[in-house]
Amino acid sequence: MKKKVLILGASGALGLEILKEANKKNFSIRALTHSEEGYNTIKAFTKDIWFGDASNAPTQLRGITNGVDYVISAMGKSVSLFNPTPNSFYQNNYKANYHVLQDAIVNQVDHFFYVSMKGADKASKFTIPETHRMMEQEIRKSNLKYSIIRPVGFFSGLNDLIIMAKRQIIPLVGDAQAKTNSIHQVDLAQFIFDAFLNLPDCIEVGGPKVHTREDMAKMIQKKIGGKIIKFPESMAHFGSQFSKLISKKQLGHKLEYFSYIMSHDMIGEKHGEISFETYLNQINTEDIK
Template sequence: MRVLIAGASGALGIQLVKQLAKLKIDFKATTGSREGRKKLAPYANEIVVVNSQESPEDFTNVTRDIDIVISAIGKSISLFNPSSRSFHESDFVANKLLIKDALKNKVSRFIYVSMEGAMEANSFEIPGSHKETEDLLVNSGLNYSIIRPVGFFSGLNDLLIMAKRKVIPVIGSGDARTNSIYQGDLAKIIIDMLETGPRVQSVGGPEIHTRKEMAKMIQKKIGGKLLFIPSTLAGAGADMIKLLTSGTGNKLKYFNYIMDHDMIGERLGSMKFEEYLNTIDLKDLP
């Protein structure tokens, strides 16, 4: 069995790489940058840099001699990691090329990491791009599984960065609930599904918290003041920012949505959010 991990240098991808290496499962990794290659070098023997926008031909035969593809391709949702490319360009286009190549090379299984909200909130660009990819995969004829995590713990690092700046924003009342999952736990769940698994799996962590409860955990760990922002005000702010920079505006609009809506998946994994916070070295945050 040989596995391709696409998007291997991201928060989830690096966990997949580390765990496959530990299990001695043969794999190849793709990343979108030379910086990603450096990050993967200690764990992967075969690393391919691909760029779906500038060099779509990079994807030609990237799945040759591959049995199982895991696509963790995804543009960073962090407000502190800006990019001029849209989520459609960064996520859907790359996955479209990957699915096309997997079909050509008769890959036996394709596991796609989407997101909770891809069905219910696809009018937003971020989940909408995942929905496009899901639809393409479902209609491709490939044997597939779609994983929909409600969110990674690492995706909340923006709130930790803001807490270092003494403010922790909470959109709306803070009563919306979620059970985000540690990316290492999600990687293990995906690896357990390498050969077989459900068509669609909604995945969350072991504990359900309100956004306000999670903000208070961050406050306890780092400090800072909780700042409650009315949903209408936050939405108007995101619209204004979108006029100046669509990428950041789209991130903010979806951030506002998830902060004010329940996002709950099947309770899996083992690491709790408070435990995750205790693993964070604040010096690693900007």
């Protein structure tokens, strides 16, 4: 009998790649979406689709893990400055996943996989990683078998810099010498399924190459153009706090974490094959708005 996997966030950039990999591995698939657009994205891979906002309507999700062997969650709020969504990071990163976890406990799923983020343990003073840290804690005390995957960042997460480059500015924070090895979502999805039940309780995962933030900005500049401008950390901090003061808390949370990751090393175990340069060469920048 096929093993059944529930995929949360299945229509997102990472979730869709996880969905594709699950399909290749011949799993029986259940997926959760809250929109017609999400349904149209995933319907080619499964007919077992549940509708509901996991953060606000836990009763709609009762029984969602019934008959499910594994849960893989790539569900969370976008950190893009150009992709505002109504729910808070607390609602999307924590509450939504918490509601599904409670159902998974009732139905005693075999394994719960949660895509968190690097910094969930060490940068929890910031709202975004803190909401992931809270969810990690819930998983650890659930008595379920689990794997927490902390990517250092996705190439698609740098699309904001591509958008700004198209507007002729590429902002960096500090001296821009902080290093990272962001990963392509295709590589991360493949890594999850290649390791799968052999994954450790927690792992920090990156792509195949380490670059400084300035190196990556120069690659974007070469592809698109724009002027690289370095802002002092103090100025970036002021911008995030000012956003909160004028009732743009979600933007403020994004700006303060953007400032943090741009000025701190974010490096994980090297995996995958797709480099950032390859990613830039493959994408159609006109689709990134």
